[in-house]
Amino acid sequence: MLAGLDEIAGTGRDARRGGYSRHLWQGADLELRAWFTERAERLGLMVATDRNGNLWAWWGEPGPGAVVTGSHLDSVPGGGAYDGPLGVVSAFEAIGRLQASGFVPSRPVAVLVFAEEEGSRFGIACLGSRLMTGGIDADRARALVDPDGVTLAEAAVRAGVDPERLGADREALGRIGLFIELHVEQGRGLIDLGRPVAVASSILAHGRWRLTVTGQGNHAGATLMPGRRDPMVAAARAVVAVHEASSAIPGARATVGRLEVVPGGTNVIASTVHAWLDARCETDAGTRALVAAITARVEEAVGLNGCSVSVTEESWTGTVTFDHGLRECFGRELGGVPFLPTGAGHDAGVLAASVPSAMLFVRNPTGISHSPEEFAEADDCVAGIDALETLLRSLL
Ligand code: HGY
Ligand code: MN
Ligand code: MN
Ligand code: MN
Numbered sequence: 001m002l003a004g005l006d007e008i009a010g011t012g013r014d015a016r017r018g019g020y021s022r023h024l025w026q027g028a029d030l031e032l033r034a035w036f037t038e039r040a041e042r043l044g045l046m047v048a049t050d051r052n053g054n055l056w057a058w059w060g061e062p063g064p065g066a067v068v069t070g071s072h073l074d075s076v077p078g079g080g081a082y083d084g085p086l087g088v089v090s091a092f093e094a095i096g097r098l099q100a101s102g103f104v105p106s107r108p109v110a111v112l113v114f115a116e117e118e119g120s121r122f123g124i125a126c127l128g129s130r131l132m133t134g135g136i137d138a139d140r141a142r143a144l145v146d147p148d149g150v151t152l153a154e155a156a157v158r159a160g161v162d163p164e165r166l167g168a169d170r171e172a173l174g175r176i177g178l179f180i181e182l183h184v185e186q187g188r189g190l191i192d193l194g195r196p197v198a199v200a201s202s203i204l205a206h207g208r209w210r211l212t213v214t215g216q217g218n219h220a221g222a223t224l225m226p227g228r229r230d231p232m233v234a235a236a237r238a239v240v241a242v243h244e245a246s247s248a249i250p251g252a253r254a255t256v257g258r259l260e261v262v263p264g265g266t267n268v269i270a271s272t273v274h275a276w277l278d279a280r281c282e283t284d285a286g287t288r289a290l291v292a293a294i295t296a297r298v299e300e301a302v303g304l305n306g307c308s309v310s311v312t313e314e315s316w317t318g319t320v321t322f323d324h325g326l327r328e329c330f331g332r333e334l335g336g337v338p339f340l341p342t343g344a345g346h347d348a349g350v351l352a353a354s355v356p357s358a359m360l361f362v363r364n365p366t367g368i369s370h371s372p373e374e375f376a377e378a379d380d381c382v383a384g385i386d387a388l389e390t391l392l393r394s395l396l
Contacts, residue, residue: 004090005081008085011031012032014077018372019374020080020372021078023075024116024121024122025156044059050169057092057112065175066110068176069112072118072347074120076120082184082369082375084117103393108175109396122145125315131167132173138166142156177356181358182384184361184374185361185363185364191364191367198339198340199330199358199359201322201341202321204281204341207280207315209277209313210274211238211310212311213307215234216229216271217268217269238298239275245293245294249293253278255277255279256275256276258275258276321352322357360384
């Protein structure tokens with residue numbers, strides 16, 4: 001494992017799920033933030049937290065036109081060691097190398113860690129970058145609740161962030177001249193190409209929807225089977241409907257990875273089940289059509305058990321095409337580097353609507369991500385740092 005990843009390898013391990021659970025402003029995330037500060041200070045960088053809880057480490061005076069690189073330190077529940085941290089560790093490594101060689105940057109440089117990239121605590125992925133760019137309304141963000149019923153506003157206060165100042169941050173955004181996010185690949189593109197590093201070309205359109213299935217709560221022992229309106233059974237049919245509707249559309253991806261059963265007792269027929277749908281497709285229109293097809297199938301499916309369903313959009317990101325100028329520059333500087341699209345969402349994708357943004361991917365030999373099986377060979381991580389260093393040299 002890369003030296004920097006080694007330093008945080010013990011932080012946020014999840015003994016029950018395997019892998020890591022590192023969620024916004026909770027124990028492991030706070031420890032990682034402390035690590036970030038200490039790591040940055042070892043390089044003489046100046047650390048600051050912005051209005052939305054994103055962490056910055058500056059090499060040189062903070063100012064407009066900065067070359068900014070980084071990723072995130074939070075994880076999905078039971079996630080891998082590389083998704084997020086690889087980009088942060090690589091940024092520090094690349095800057096350390098530039099400093100060691102006596103390189104003097106001609107513009108400000110910063111390492112940036114976005115808050116709540118996975119949306120694992122408050123449900124909205126890329127929350128820190130959406131807040132910064134004004135992509136989510138601050139009132140709506142403040143009212144988001146975590147699984148324990150704590151609002152984002154309350155959690156912010158506990159973390160020392162003023163909830164009244166959450167929201168579009170023109171000053172922070174105005175400092176980003178361009179953003180580069182290095183990330184472990186979440187797919188098999190580089191395995192198939194037999195290459196260690198690629199440049200991102202695009203991100204699929206994607207979003208999250210809440211399916212609320214409503215039935216009739218009742219006693220598990222006193223209620224005979226005929227006539228039950230059990231939303232768990234309806235939700236099971238709904239999950240199958242999601243899988244079947246999306247499997248019929250080439251290139252579509254749709255997943256239900258999280259359910260909340262209300263009230264959730266072994267001897268209780270549930271009254272409501274919330275199921276979260278993650279749906280993605282190549283184009284915006286294709287993704288909208290996918291969700292429409294899923295909605296129709298799910299409505300029909302839950303009706304078979306006398307239940308009803310409502311579908312609410314919780315987040316949306318249209319297809320991202322990364323900055324052509326940066327892609328050309330990366331192609332030139334990293335001679336012969338392949339370009340790959342991705343189905344995974346990233347803060348770089350959210351930022352791309354506001355500032356020139358680009359991504360580097362490092363091969364993942366398992367092809368598996370959002371799982372403890374996610375991996376990257378040390379040699380490939382070094383190839384990623386080499387690429388990032390080359391790009392920083394040419395852009396600075
Ligand atoms: O869910 C995603 O695509 C990303 O990894 N946050
Ligand atoms: Mn992820
Ligand atoms: Mn990530
Ligand atoms: Mn009883």
